[in-house]
Amino acid sequence: MKNLLQKSLKPLTVFAFIVFALSIPTYFLLVEWIWLKELDENNDLIAQRIENEFNNQQISDEKLEESIVFWNEIQSVGRIEPILKSLQNDSVYTIRRQNPYSEKEIIDRFRGLITNIEINNKNFTLTIETNVEETEETVAYIAVVTLFFFLILVIGFWILNKRFSKKLWSPFQDTLQKLKSFELSKHTEIQFTETDIIEFQELNTALDKLLQHSITTYKSQKEFTENASHELQTPLAIIKSKLDLLLQKETLTDRQYQIIEEINRALTRITRINKNLLLLAKIENQQFNDNENVHISQLTQQCLEQLTEYSDNKNISIQTDITDNVTIEGNKTLIEILINNLLLNAIRHNEQSGQIIVSLNKSRLNISNTGKTALINEKLFERFAVSSSETTNSGLGLAIIKQICNRHNWTINYQFTDNSHLFSICF
Amino acid sequence: MKILIIEDEQELAQSIAEYLSEESYLCEFAATYNQALDKIETYHYDCVLLDIMLPDGNGMKILEELKRQDKQDGVIIISAKNALDDKIKGLQIGADDYLTKPFHLAELAARIYSVIRRKQFGNSNTVQQNELQIDLLAKTVSVNNELITLTKKEFDLLLYFIGNKNRVISKSTLAEHLSGDFADMLDNHDFVYAHIKNLKKKLNDAGYDNHLKTIYGTGYKWEG
Numbered sequence: 001m002k003n004l005l006q007k008s009l010k011p012l013t014v015f016a017f018i019v020f021a022l023s024i025p026t027y028f029l030l031v032e033w034i035w036l037k038e039l040d041e042n043n044d045l046i047a048q049r050i051e052n053e054f055n056n057q058q059i060s061d062e063k064l065e066e067s068i069v070f071w072n073e074i075q076s077v078g079r080i081e082p083i084l085k086s087l088q089n090d091s092v093y094t095i096r097r098q099n100p101y102s103e104k105e106i107i108d109r110f111r112g113l114i115t116n117i118e119i120n121n122k123n124f125t126l127t128i129e130t131n132v133e134e135t136e137e138t139v140a141y142i143a144v145v146t147l148f149f150f151l152i153l154v155i156g157f158w159i160l161n162k163r164f165s166k167k168l169w170s171p172f173q174d175t176l177q178k179l180k181s182f183e184l185s186k187h188t189e190i191q192f193t194e195t196d197i198i199e200f201q202e203l204n205t206a207l208d209k210l211l212q213h214s215i216t217t218y219k220s221q222k223e224f225t226e227n228a229s230h231e232l233q234t235p236l237a238i239i240k241s242k243l244d245l246l247l248q249k250e251t252l253t254d255r256q257y258q259i260i261e262e263i264n265r266a267l268t269r270i271t272r273i274n275k276n277l278l279l280l281a282k283i284e285n286q287q288f289n290d291n292e293n294v295h296i297s298q299l300t301q302q303c304l305e306q307l308t309e310y311s312d313n314k315n316i317s318i319q320t321d322i323t324d325n326v327t328i329e330g331n332k333t334l335i336e337i338l339i340n341n342l343l344l345n346a347i348r349h350n351e352q353s354g355q356i357i358v359s360l361n362k363s364r365l366n367i368s369n370t371g372k373t374a375l376i377n378e379k380l381f382e383r384f385a386v387s388s389s390e391t392t393n394s395g396l397g398l399a400i401i402k403q404i405c406n407r408h409n410w411t412i413n414y415q416f417t418d419n420s421h422l423f424s425i426c427f
Numbered sequence: 428m429k430i431l432i433i434e435d436e437q438e439l440a441q442s443i444a445e446y447l448s449e450e451s452y453l454c455e456f457a458a459t460y461n462q463a464l465d466k467i468e469t470y471h472y473d474c475v476l477l478d479i480m481l482p483d484g485n486g487m488k489i490l491e492e493l494k495r496q497d498k499q500d501g502v503i504i505i506s507a508k509n510a511l512d513d514k515i516k517g518l519q520i521g522a523d524d525y526l527t528k529p530f531h532l533a534e535l536a537a538r539i540y541s542v543i544r545r546k547q548f549g550n551s552n553t554v555q556q557n558e559l560q561i562d563l564l565a566k567t568v569s570v571n572n573e574l575i576t577l578t579k580k581e582f583d584l585l586l587y588f589i590g591n592k593n594r595v596i597s598k599s600t601l602a603e604h605l606s607g608d609f610a611d612m613l614d615n616h617d618f619v620y621a622h623i624k625n626l627k628k629k630l631n632d633a634g635y636d637n638h639l640k641t642i643y644g645t646g647y648k649w650e651g
């Protein structure tokens with residue numbers, strides 16, 4: 001994973017490299033053209049000067065011949081040669097040859113001009129050559145300079161990138177941070193920081209719209225749960241009361257009584273699910289706001305005492321390791337529900353003559369019970385998740401436990417080892 | 428004994444009335460807030476069953492009105508809301524009990540019985556049932572002036588039966604009464620049987636005739 005600007009840096013660098021590479025031959029051709037043009041001019045000037053100098057001497061033809069021979073001798077490549085008919089066109093050429101004064105092999109490049117001059121009204125051809133920079137050297141110099149600038153450019157890009165990215169992306173980072181810390185159930189609205197960058201502003205507006213929609217949906221879903229549960233209470237109450245009346249009929253048979261009892265049990269389950277849904281909605285709606293110092297040691301003991309009757313019924317032995325006087329900050333009602341639910345689960349899902357171990361200290365509460373098969377871990381704390389073959393539960397007990405833990409910022413873990421289910425809560 | 432049922436749900440109100448009328452209770456109805464106000468101003472009731480969510484007003488106001496007029500009627504709030512706040516507020520204003528829907532009629536009857544007893548007999552509140560004497564305040568039971576020791580749950584059960592004389596009470600109803608919030612989470616209701624067996628035995632040992640009958644295998648009925 002790379003950040004966005006790092007990603008754009010690579011193609012930019014490649015593009016800059018191509019442009020700079022292409023500039024090398026371009027510069028070379030340009031420099032070469034200027035060179036040759038200037039040298040041709042220079043050669044022209046020299047030719048004119050030679051022509052003028054010779055004519056200004058006002059010397060005789062014999063003397064001129066001697067002078068030209070002498071001139072030709074001292075010139076290495078320059079030549080003046082007599083010609084009968086004057087040359088129509090000048091000609092230019094480029095030639096490479098060995099430096100005659102050097103013993104090493106040094107090849108120089110020359111620009112030559114062959115032109116017609118008139119001395120004492122006689123026609124001569126004049127050949128002059130001027131040293132010109134070699135192609136390789138020009139290319140090399142240009143390449144070095146270009147490379148230098150290329151490096152400056154890339155380093156510049158990189159530094160600017162680093163400097164700018166922080167500043168440029170700060171509104172985005174801000175938004176991202178706010179989104180990360182956002183939780184639907186916490187009822188806090190997000191206020192994005194204003195920015196003058198159009199893209200980020202648009203992003204914020206779009207996110208805001210999306211969030212508002214989610215919040216509304218979430219709220220109406222919760223309201224629905226709460227209203228539906230409320231509305232169900234009355235018809236449930238009617239069914240229950242009618243069953244109670246039916247039970248009083250003197251003509252009732254044993255079988256009919258059993259049927260009424262079966263309906264009663266199902267009704268109790270519906271009522272439980274209903275109550276639990278309401279409870280969940282209330283926890284999520286933060287209707288349990290008050291916190292106090294809860295004497296959790298005492299509370300756990302009390303819950304255990306209330307439930308021993310039911311555990312005795314199953315002949316379950318309970319071992320406790322409860323540190324005295326542990327207090328914890330939280331909502332007493334919820335903590336009581338939490339402990340009761342955990343203990344009831346430990347009793348209900350226990351085997352005949354099984355065992356329950358409850359341990360409590362300042363940092364954690366562990367409740368374990370005997371069991372045969374591990375529960376399916378992933379969906380354990382989800383609503384109505386099927387984590388075992390038991391059908392009598394409301395499917396909400398663990399979801400409530402989880403919610404209560406969330407409400408207090410505690411963590412809950414489940415483990416199954418050596419035929420024992422262990423639920424542990426870290427405060 | 429006169430009872431006023433303030434409840435907008437006709438079916439429920441009628442069920443309650445039918446169940447209670449077999450005792451010596453006389454039930455009247457009020458389905459709206461205004462009807463209820465009229466009734467409580469005009470008559471005296473031994474017990475008022477008050478649904479706090481009425482179509483045209485909040486039942487809490489009726490309770491406040493009762494207290495303002497210094498009426499001695501016993502009040503039991505029956506509500507679809509299991510809100511702790513409402514419960515506390517209702518009891519503070521002066522309700523005698525709070526029952527959340529849905530409830531068993533036997534549970535309601537037992538509570539009405541105990542509210543009326545408390546209201547009418549004040550300090551010397553004892554129930555005489557043949558040779559059986561129950562002191563509601565001291566929570567003691569004696570047969571022929573001989574004290575018998577009952578556990579809290581056994582005492583509770585005894586009162587429940589006395590409040591529902593000659594009614595069939597099913598095992599699941601008793602389980603709900605005894606274990607409160609947990610009943611529905613327990614898949615085994617055998618603990619009911621254990622308590623009843625002990626209660627019966629203690630009463631029998633003290634020489635009290637067996638009024639508690641088992642019916643339909645797992646149902647119970649206090650005859651007397």
